[in-house]
Amino acid sequence: xxxxxxxxxxxxxxxxxxxxxxxxxxxxxxxxxxxxxxxxxxxxxxxxxxxxxxxxxxxxxxxxxxxxxxxxxxxxxxxxxxxxxxxxxxxxxxxxxxxxxxxxxxxxxxxxx
Numbered sequence: 001x002x003x004x005x006x007x008x009x010x011x012x013x014x015x016x017x018x019x020x021x022x023x024x025x026x027x028x029x030x031x032x033x034x035x036x037x038x039x040x041x042x043x044x045x046x047x048x049x050x051x052x053x054x055x056x057x058x059x060x061x062x063x064x065x066x067x068x069x070x071x072x073x074x075x076x077x078x079x080x081x082x083x084x085x086x087x088x089x090x091x092x093x094x095x096x097x098x099x100x101x102x103x104x105x106x107x108x109x110x111x112x113x
Contacts, residue, residue: 036068036075045075045095054098055079059089068095076101 039045045068052063061083069076075095082088089105 035070039070039075039095046098048077051077051079051093051095051098055081055091055093055100058100059091059103060084061087061089 036045040047048066048068052066059081061081063079063081065078065080067078069078077091077093077095079091079093080088081091087105089103091100091104092102093099094101
């Protein structure tokens with residue numbers, strides 16, 4: 001049986017943990033955003049419009065999601081787009097020079113409808 005006096009320290013600990021998480025999470029998100037912005041300003045990452053312009057040359061469609069990822073100081077954009085025929089593609093694009101690194105998605109064979 002839990003008494004009010006033993007429940008209070010647990011509730012305080014949970015409240016402290018909850019508040020700490022609420023305060024730390026935005027700071028971490030801001031640091032990721034700030035790192036990406038610094039990388040762009042330093043010329044390590046091309047601006048998104050330049051990347052999308054390059055992608056549209058070979059993969060026209062409507063962009064539905066973009067993520068900028070840093071993996072061991074190598075920046076890549078992951079771009080999800082829907083082509084005019086309804087195919088969903090995921091592209092990994094080198095953020096430094098706009099090279100298409102990988103294409104994933106369903107590709108229709110000719111004659112499929």
